[in-house]
Amino acid sequence: MLKIGNITINSRLILAPLAGVSNLPFRLISRKHGCKFAFTEMISARAMYYKNRNTLKMLESNRDDTPLGVQILGDEPAILKDSLKMLKIFPFDILDFNAACPVGKVSSKDKGAGLLKNPAKLIEQLSVVIENTDVPVTLKIRSGWDEGNINAVYIAAQAEKAGAKAIFLHGRTKVQGYAGKVDYSIIKEVKKSVRIPVIASGDNVNPQMIKKMFDETGCDAVTIARGALGNPWIFEVTEKYLKKGVLPAPPEVTEIINTMKEHLNLLKNFYGGKKGAAVFRKFFAWYSRNFKKVKSLREKSLKANTVEDMLAVIEELKVLSQ
Numbered sequence: 152m153l154k155i156g157n158i159t160i161n162s163r164l165i166l167a168p169l170a171g172v173s174n175l176p177f178r179l180i181s182r183k184h185g186c187k188f189a190f191t192e193m194i195s196a197r198a199m200y201y202k203n204r205n206t207l208k209m210l211e212s213n214r215d216d217t218p219l220g221v222q223i224l225g226d227e228p229a230i231l232k233d234s235l236k237m238l239k240i241f242p243f244d245i246l247d248f249n250a251a252c253p254v255g256k257v258s259s260k261d262k263g264a265g266l267l268k269n270p271a272k273l274i275e276q277l278s279v280v281i282e283n284t285d286v287p288v289t290l291k292i293r294s295g296w297d298e299g300n301i302n303a304v305y306i307a308a309q310a311e312k313a314g315a316k317a318i319f320l321h322g323r324t325k326v327q328g329y330a331g332k333v334d335y336s337i338i339k340e341v342k343k344s345v346r347i348p349v350i351a352s353g354d355n356v357n358p359q360m361i362k363k364m365f366d367e368t369g370c371d372a373v374t375i376a377r378g379a380l381g382n383p384w385i386f387e388v389t390e391k392y393l394k395k396g397v398l399p400a401p402p403e404v405t406e407i408i409n410t411m412k413e414h415l416n417l418l419k420n421f422y423g424g425k426k427g428a429a430v431f432r433k434f435f436a437w438y439s440r441n442f443k444k445v446k447s448l449r450e451k452s453l454k455a456n457t458v459e460d461m462l463a464v465i466e467e468l469k470v471l472s473q
């Protein structure tokens with residue numbers, strides 16, 4: 152169990168915000184397999200301000216998709232305030248402020264991980280979010296900008312003082328991006344230095360690595376990111392592993408194939424057939440990761456323009472594995 156402000160979450164495993172991935176169908180599939188709290192894709196305050204249609208679509212949810220977190224990418228205070236006003240019509244439970252995104256066009260400005268270089272601005276924007284939102288606000292950071300500038304302990308303490316209700320911490324620097332060693336010791340240090348929950352991120356890709364994260368850092372919870380791609384079972388499997396110390400059997404081929412079809416159908420209902428099939432292409436590659444001789448089918452999936460085309464490729468995958 153995890154408590155963030157007045158929100159109780161019935162698990163210590165959280166589905167991370169994943170740009171381009173954590174849309175409603177992906178969240179629903181993850182929830183079906185034990186995910187108890189999920190984030191939407193990252194919402195740019197500026198895109199919200201300009202009522203970008205794709206951004207508004209990212210905020211669509213339903214009754215099966217709760218409790219839900221939204222993550223916002225900051226901007227100058229006037230834009231941020233306006234976007235927060237617009238956000239109020241959407242139902243969600245926690246608002247996370249992103250100071251972790253390493254993508255160049257974001258972090259080269261005072262946005263995402265760029266804010267790690269300017270803690271005063273980070274806290275200024277975070278405070279605007281806290282003052283203009285009714286739900287608990289959390290902060291996502293990295294260990295620092297680079298290995299010479301590790302400042303997560305300082306920023307976490309400032310954020311707690313400003314009223315943040317939890318810290319999400321990716322144990323890598325902005326310069327590391329998504330590769331290289333995760334720094335467990337910085338997560339442990341942050342955990343010791345604040346009273347609000349610390350939720351750890353970085354290489355939480357299987358039950359054993361997730362247990363290692365808990366053991367080495369003492370974190371209150373973890374976010375699962377790459378580990379959930381094409382693997383929604385990671386939530387239920389990890390819950391069992393953490394409770395019993397035994398790894399349950401991996402899902403059977405039939406279960407994987409049926410989940411792929413279900414996921415594709417959810418995407419069709421959410422985006423329509425053409426876009427649904429296009430969005431599923433990357434999921435095809437992730438779901439089929441452990442299948443053998445799958446290269447030509449993957450290539451075929453990239454050319455599937457309709458749901459029917461994609462279903463045919465999924466059927467071929469099933470036959471291939473028999």
Ligand SMILES: Cc1cc2nc3c(=O)[nH]c(=O)nc-3n(C[C@H](O)[C@H](O)[C@H](O)COP(=O)(O)O)c2cc1C
Nearest residue numbers: 167168169170193291321352353354355356376377
């Ligand atoms: C495709 C992809 C999209 C991501 N999008 C976001 C995002 O929008 N916001 C965010 O805070 N982190 C984002 N992340 C980072 C993850 O939440 C996580 O911190 C990072 O991948 C490290 O965890 P992992 O090693 O377990 O994958 C993204 C990661 C990936 C792979």
